[in-house]
Amino acid sequence: MNAFLARLPDPELDWVDGLPYSKRFRDIYCASDGPAETQRVFIEPARLLDRIAAARQFTVVELGFGTGLNFLTLALKLRDCCSTTRVRYIAIERYPLESHDLMRALGSFGIPSHDVQALAAQLPPRVPGWHRRYFNSGDLELTLFYGDVALGMKELTGRDKAGVDAWFLDGFAPSRNPGMWDPAILAQMRDVTKTNGTVTTFSAAGEVRRALQANGFQVRRIEGKPGTKRHTTLGLIADTSYRPPPLTKNVRVVGGGLAGSIAARTLAMKGLDVELIEKQAYLGSATSAIPAAIQHPRYSAANTPLAQYRVHAYAHASALLSQFGSTRVGGLHLPDDGMPPERLHKIAELLGSGWCEWLDADAVAEVTQGLIRRAGAWHPVSAIVKGPDICAKLSQHRRIRIITDQAHVFVTACDVPTIFATGCELLGSSEQVSLETMVIPGQVDAFVPTEPKPLTACIVAHNGYVASSESRLYAGSTYEYTRWAPGVATKTNRARITHLFPKQRLNHVESFRERRVVSSDRLPIVGQVGEHSWVSLAHGSSGTISTPFAAELLASAILQEIPISSDAAGRLLAPERFRSRQARRPNPLTRGFQARPNAE
Template sequence: MNQDTPMLPSIEPATLEWREGQPVSARFGDVYFSRENGLEESRYVFLAHNRLPERFANLKAGDTFVVAETGFGTGLNFLATWQAFRDQAPSGARLHFVSVERYPLTSDDLRQALSLWPELESLADELCEQYPPLVVGNHRLVLASGDVRLTLYFGDALEALGELTFEADAWFLDGFAPACNPGLWNTSIIEQIRQHSRPGASLATFTAAGYIRRALADAGFAVQRVPGFGPKRDMIRGDLPPDGQNTGDGNGSILVVGAGIAGSLLARNLADRGRTVIVADRGEAPGTGASGNAQGALYAKLGVQFNDQTRLSLAALLHAQRYYPANTPRVWHGTGLLMMAGSEHERLRQQKFLQQNEYPDRILTPVSAEQARSLTGVPCPHGGLWFPGSGWLEPYRLCTTLLDHPNIRTEFGFRATRLLPCNNRWCLSGEGRQDLIADAVVIAAGHETRKLMPVLGEFRMKAIRGQVTSLPSGALTATPKAVVAGTRYLNPPMNGLAVTGATFDLHDSDPQERLSSHQENIAGLESMIPGLLSCDDLASSVSGRVSFRCTTHDYQPVVGALVNGDGRVLDGAWLFTGLGSKGLMWAPLLAEHLADCLTGQPAALPRSLARRVDPKRCLAEPVDTGVPVG
């Protein structure tokens, strides 16, 4: 590898030159936007020639309009589109913007570039607040309280179009001029653009090169050369013929079985998109199962190899770090988190991890034992990896907060007995309760999920017992001010108690608290942070809680269409389970992805990562579906 080339997952940022206060690409020697008036240029080239203002005005409540772009650059085109959508579209309509950028701007450069447009300040501030660290792959940003979504892929355009699942209503064929960036303009890209276009889709681009016009025409677009903006004499616009079909997302009701972290996040996501959701749970309140602990840490143990498994964990962690502060700030505590190198094995693993990967400091940074002590407030005997964007949540209050929405109806105390298809809908029966009927159903019932799946066959899912221990803050010689994770985790105190744990009890179905499990947690904590506990005999006087986490054979979640034992998809039935002990990390991104699938919107997960969570892989003897197993 070239010494000047960053290691994955970091991506090389754009190198800018600032000329008279405006950004110019040092790599390509081209401007990002017109020196005369970049915002008016975006409006003229992309918005006007895709007829976006009038198309936005003609949307109906519940419609989603998808714009795709081949070069995000400074984000000016996106903000101009967002502003026009905000001003023209009716209440209840939604905008989804898909964009790719091979050389993304740093967050500082992005802020400086967008500061040139004071009228976009409020939108630019929200974008910059959510702008992801510069790591390769897909990033989903939820903006304007869910009315606007941005799928931003950092990487090669052809790779992105092969990975992303969406159909666009309009295209901004941006990026630099063909002479500066010929790799962006080739027949493979044009073919992908056509494949990702809905009937009736439009396009516009700065360029008027003849070979590009011919390639777009060969792909089926009716192409026109029209006057350009400012000194540019010509540009191109085009359209695909419509097919007369309605491409709306529909508005059928959705039944979510389970009111834990997964079910609550999914229900809220769908409700925010205008869908009617029924949530059924056997408990008398939200989060009475594995999501009912008083405290839960948000963290990921990223792999040494930057493979698809690590990519998925990183994407989920970053999305969760954006989601909770923006949407549930009252139950989010952004204290930061230390992943302690508390054993020789973990120390060597972290050393190898740092040698083989380069992560932005916004995500993680190595710290010494002294730095760890300063950051966490406890006597850490070892250093480790510091995650400044992590922290902890209150899971029970989180579930309660998420389900408080007028589009969500809750049915607690619903002891489900049978789930069956009925007249192209789904019917859930419960003991002594009226049946619940909906157009689609999602089983998000944790370790109870398999019992409700109306299919035969063996699925590789299992329940793992976990007991947490709540320690009185007075029993600690120092008060943690950040989460410490290692052989155990320890949260900062809340209401005089700090939660630690949890046990990992395979093949153990005992639902009762056990003294031995408290002793195990306390011994693990004392080993991780010697001297933290002020007395020796704590186990007999502490409280705790037992829950059962659902996991799979490969310890990856299960999110997608329900299949039977032969691998055949059951229409309208979906699974959302297998989150293990990291539901707080997994659930926001996977709920976003599953809501995309249910509503027919651009998918949050690239195809390679969606395969990692596909339910088909959990079949004990899966059919040959092309989905990797394990």
């Protein structure tokens, strides 16, 4: 059975003389001199810093992420030398640590606390699959695979064509963790290692050295820590048959809303020169200009590709947009028609308190400072997003060239890879029907209490949402599948607030109306539609969550690198899904759905 969404096994962590110790493997995670050991074992023998400085792009793969010590040590060294090389750091870990344990483990090595906290804050929930985070202004890309090493290596070697420059083998000792050192895995390493690629490891075990030699690596023993007899190992492969594809250098993004701006930034962080085209005078207009968009999850606790997509997309978006000005206020999900209490309990158990925690009424009152006194699920990293501000910050990158006041033109035969993120300005009537999309008006309303007093900033989800921010209460967004009479949307949104806060008296301040694109299955449309043409469309009211994930999928596909989704989750969003469905059943848009309902 595929583990699309399941909590990973506990690492069975203990502490010995202040160092993290694995009870499962009966071994310590790292030596007492931590960063010095990383430098001595993994970085210096491979001449890593010199090789990175001479490269446009460099890939490190670590088997056994553990405490993150090797990654953080390398990250700080790259930052200190002002490296602008794009570095991909890919790590596979079966038993990931919780954030608080990682902070404790790294806290004893003299690493600046803010750097330790920055890494801990970016850790994904402990669920299977691929996760991606950015550091050092985006030049350092951390890709984590949580799961079995055999599966991780199979997917990496089968789906990533960029090749590997350096391997860190840092699993527990071969005698205690033989699965990590399987000869079949070492053979897979050879198949994707680039010429002059290296392997460094603390292990000098004979079986490891012989397996590396059998796969074409020239092996050397490296002197260990002064005063000890322990040696480490360096492997070098002088020439291989592996040839990565030529690096893509240029890409175009059409549409400067949230989907387009995030796509442009993601591609720029991966080393591409990006031309970002927007028809308006500024980025973040139209639907992306909503004054208080929320970033709050739509979780499912089922073990399905859809549930995996929702968790991974939310975690990725939360981590990325927090670097560009989203405001984490926390979100309370009260049981409602689509999310009964037992499902919220299950989600909290699955993800852990760093992502979702069931709170009783008193605890809810405490975190909302008395705003709400009802039991519900608390999501501490839910955030409020101001679209224009975020889009402006995303676009501020040395590799992004912005062109505004230029009409959007859709052509499938593009001269460079082109991503169309054009929102309601769809590809044309035929594409709209074939992709099963509808344009639906909606409205968000802002209110202020008649008795002004400080409001705790937070999000409350309950058959819609209410967000408090900067002394205002925002409610929405309406989904108007048919024409609504004037004033109905505002009345509906006012009712959302009064249902949650019956004693609150409100003055209406303003309304924000726009149209959003939704697909017939309510999922975004992300993928290739022509030889050099790609789309990121139909994000509906979930764009603050789905657009960063979509950008990663598209960038990974264009560059032929490992994506942050399983094949099954990727197929959920692919444009061709509608073609296969229409071969089995009629297109729902031809059976009475109104493709473009009139807006007020």
